[in-house]
Amino acid sequence: MDLTYTPEEEDFRARLREWLAKALPELPARPDPLDWPGRRAYDLGWQRRLYDAGYGSLHWDAPPALRLIFLEETELAGAPYVGANFVGLLHAGPTIAAEGTDEQRARWLPPILRGEAVWCQGFSEPDAGSDLAALRTRAVRDGDDYVITGQKTWTSHAEIADWCELLVRTDPEAPRHRGISWLAMPMDAPGITVRPLRTLAGPAEFAEVFLDEVRVPVANRVGAEHDGWRVTMVTLSFERGTAFVGEVVACRRTLGGLARTARANGRWDDPVLRRRLGRLNAEFTALWRLIQWNVGAGGEAGGAPGAGGSVFKLRYSQARQELYDAAAEVLGASGALDADQEWTAARLSSLSYTIAAGTSQIQRNIIAERILGLPKGR
Numbered sequence: 001m002d003l004t005y006t007p008e009e010e011d012f013r014a015r016l017r018e019w020l021a022k023a024l025p026e027l028p029a030r031p032d033p034l035d036w037p038g039r040r041a042y043d044l045g046w047q048r049r050l051y052d053a054g055y056g057s058l059h060w061d062a063p064p065a066l067r068l069i070f071l072e073e074t075e076l077a078g079a080p081y082v083g084a085n086f087v088g089l090l091h092a093g094p095t096i097a098a099e100g101t102d103e104q105r106a107r108w109l110p111p112i113l114r115g116e117a118v119w120c121q122g123f124s125e126p127d128a129g130s131d132l133a134a135l136r137t138r139a140v141r142d143g144d145d146y147v148i149t150g151q152k153t154w155t156s157h158a159e160i161a162d163w164c165e166l167l168v169r170t171d172p173e174a175p176r177h178r179g180i181s182w183l184a185m186p187m188d189a190p191g192i193t194v195r196p197l198r199t200l201a202g203p204a205e206f207a208e209v210f211l212d213e214v215r216v217p218v219a220n221r222v223g224a225e226h227d228g229w230r231v232t233m234v235t236l237s238f239e240r241g242t243a244f245v246g247e248v249v250a251c252r253r254t255l256g257g258l259a260r261t262a263r264a265n266g267r268w269d270d271p272v273l274r275r276r277l278g279r280l281n282a283e284f285t286a287l288w289r290l291i292q293w294n295v296g297a298g299g300e301a302g303g304a305p306g307a308g309g310s311v312f313k314l315r316y317s318q319a320r321q322e323l324y325d326a327a328a329e330v331l332g333a334s335g336a337l338d339a340d341q342e343w344t345a346a347r348l349s350s351l352s353y354t355i356a357a358g359t360s361q362i363q364r365n366i367i368a369e370r371i372l373g374l375p376k377g378r
């Protein structure tokens with residue numbers, strides 16, 4: 001199915017394009033990838049501009065076709081992506097909108113939309129990644145507070161975050177999925193130590209977060225006590241939503257650029273490389289059609305809902321790795337080591353896509369069990 005846009009949707013696209021053409025040249029220079037305070041200011045500043053122009057809450061309240069147009073046009077125009085606003089806009093915000101009280105929505109949502117607050121995600125622990133329900137960070141009730149002790153890891157943007165969506169164990173005696181609660185933790189609370197983790201890719205995107213008797217008000221719990229696993233499933237259902245749309249657009253653009261480079265530098269004469277780029281083109285075209293089909297069928301502006309999202313995530317994350325492997329071949333050793341290291345960084349970071357938001361093995365388990373009806377692995 002090809003998505004046919006209505007005249008109103010095409011009008012939205014035209015107005016957005018016009019606005020982007022004016023707004024983007026006014027943006028300050030992108031900060032150095034290692035300058036985290038600078039990146040925070042840049043990403044929040046962009047969100048503020050979107051908010052002032054009426055595009056700030058598009059991820060939450062616009063029909064899927066408008067979200068798709070927004071993500072496609074912003075990517076094609078080279079606009080900044082959500083960056084440090086990722087968890088606030090795409091995880092915590094929608095979760096609070098769906099599961100929070102009126103008071104919680106009024107307190108936490110407007111600062112996210114106005115570009116005033118950065119959120120991070122404190123889910124994974126050293127022994128609880130794929131098996132998230134094994135998490136052990138403990139929250140003990142003391143009057144109107146929880147007192148929290150434990151450790152989180154791989155917490156993206158923890159260093160510059162104001163808030164953390166935190167999973168804690170509130171009932172250690174209950175079956176493991178039933179003793180968890182979802183809390184909003186202020187990152188300036190006493191007892192929090194953030195230790196950045198430098199990776200192969202360079203910038204310390206993640207951190208370990210140590211919690212030593214951190215007091216968080218009970219009023220900061222979203223959802224009922226011990227019902228955090230259900231709330232977490234709401235959060236994770238947003239994770240595979242719109243996140244990949246702009247990236248698929250970007251990958252298609254990168255692939256087109258590689259084909260042009262290969263023609264210019266003589267590598268196009270290699271039939272194996274041509275076949276490789278052709279197969280990638282087919283792959284990304286199919287992923288883009290799937291996104292459009294999903295919106296045309298009245299679904300989300302992301303890969304696909306439910307277990308179908310796992311098929312999308314599995315294929316997309318692998319195709320992205322193959323794209324940057326192919327880029328290394330087209331550019332050769334000297335081209336890949338470009339002065340600003342952009343290709344190198346993109347290739348290294350492509351490795352993380354088959355791990356973040358559920359590893360490829362976990363996606364295959366979901367596909368095997370929920371789509372193919374095979375017996376559970378364990």
Ligand SMILES: Cc1cc2nc3c(=O)[nH]c(=O)nc-3n(C[C@H](O)[C@H](O)[C@H](O)COP(=O)(O)OP(=O)(O)OC[C@H]3O[C@@H](n4cnc5c(N)ncnc54)[C@H](O)[C@@H]3O)c2cc1C
Nearest residue numbers: 121122123124129130131154155156352355356359361362
């Ligand atoms: C770029 C990036 C950003 C991230 N940001 C955050 C963040 O902000 N907040 C946060 O909380 N976490 C974050 N994470 C962590 C991420 O959620 C975990 O890395 C992921 O869930 C895998 O967990 P793990 O690293 O502990 O690996 P493990 O779960 O230990 O897995 C190790 C290996 O075993 C395999 N495996 C595990 N269980 C099974 C099984 N049942 N069947 C088959 N194979 C299995 C896995 O596929 C993997 O290959 C981020 C990760 C990345 C890469």
